[in-house]
Amino acid sequence: MEALVSQIFSVGFGIIVPFIFVLTIVVFFHELGHFYVARRCGVTVEVFSVGFGRPLASWYDKHGTQWKIGWMPLGGYVKFLGDENAASAPDIEAIEKMDTQTRKTTLFDKPLGQRAAVVAAGPVANFILAIIIFAGLYAVLGQRVTDPVVGAVVADSAAERAGFQPGRSHYRN
Structure with a gap:
């Protein structure tokens, strides 16, 4: 029985916890890429979430964006103004009811190039993070x-x- 408990703690704290920690960092930078480029393109960001489910912590920044840390750290999302859901499907009815000035801050109303930049920013952020991590490891550990x-x-x-x-x-x- 003692060996079983030891094995469970070994797997839990030796594999699962580090995996969730690294995944959370990767998800955060991925979503931060979408968030940053969307803000630069003038898109209103309603929610920035790392993790799913009920939030463990939640706060609003000066731009009105709700930042959330969900209890299940297996992903994340950025929800823009005019999105029906976290998958960024446009809520056509809500967008049609918006005034012209507000509609201009939705992702749906942006030119194709800006929408493509917002979509591509997540994977690009992951690529940049990988370069930073590998450069840091190389600088610290060196080359054999x-x-x-x-x-x-x-x-x-x-x-x-x-x-x-x-x-x-x-x-x-």
């Missing part, structure tokens, strides 16, 4: 370098005359 050790010395060669011996390192700092 094989020591310059002489493997063999050919008889009557310049290396032998210079005193090189197999198994020794001959580099200077």
